[in-house]
Amino acid sequence: MNIRLIKTEKDYQLALQRLEEIFDAEPGTLAGDELELLSFLIDSYEKEHFPITAPDPIEAVKFRMEQLGLKQKDLAEVLGFKSRVSEVLNRKRKLSLEMIRNLHKTLNIPTNVLIQEY
Numbered sequence: 001m002n003i004r005l006i007k008t009e010k011d012y013q014l015a016l017q018r019l020e021e022i023f024d025a026e027p028g029t030l031a032g033d034e035l036e037l038l039s040f041l042i043d044s045y046e047k048e049h050f051p052i053t054a055p056d057p058i059e060a061v062k063f064r065m066e067q068l069g070l071k072q073k074d075l076a077e078v079l080g081f082k083s084r085v086s087e088v089l090n091r092k093r094k095l096s097l098e099m100i101r102n103l104h105k106t107l108n109i110p111t112n113v114l115i116q117e118y
Helices: 009-021 030-049 057-068 072-079 082-089 097-107
Strands: none
Touching: 009 030, 057 072, 057 082, 057 097, 072 082, 072 097
């Protein structure tokens, strides 16, 4: 086991190659320990160099609607009126706390996504 910090893109690529080689290692073995350590190092490098930000609230709602096959009229019960749905989706009206709660409950969108500024 020759593990070191991942500091460069080359180190990262080598770590990914090694991870692939030992991916099926049994837990509790030397290779299994190496796999676990390497996974932590790769995860740390990826969080620093390839951060994933939360999606825009309105885009998250639109995406979830698409996934569920919903139309704007289907959200009228969740947000109030059809006109309100249109205003929200066109960014003319901000989401209220009640709307956020209803969207979270109905569409299962995390509240931390819905409360972001947009």
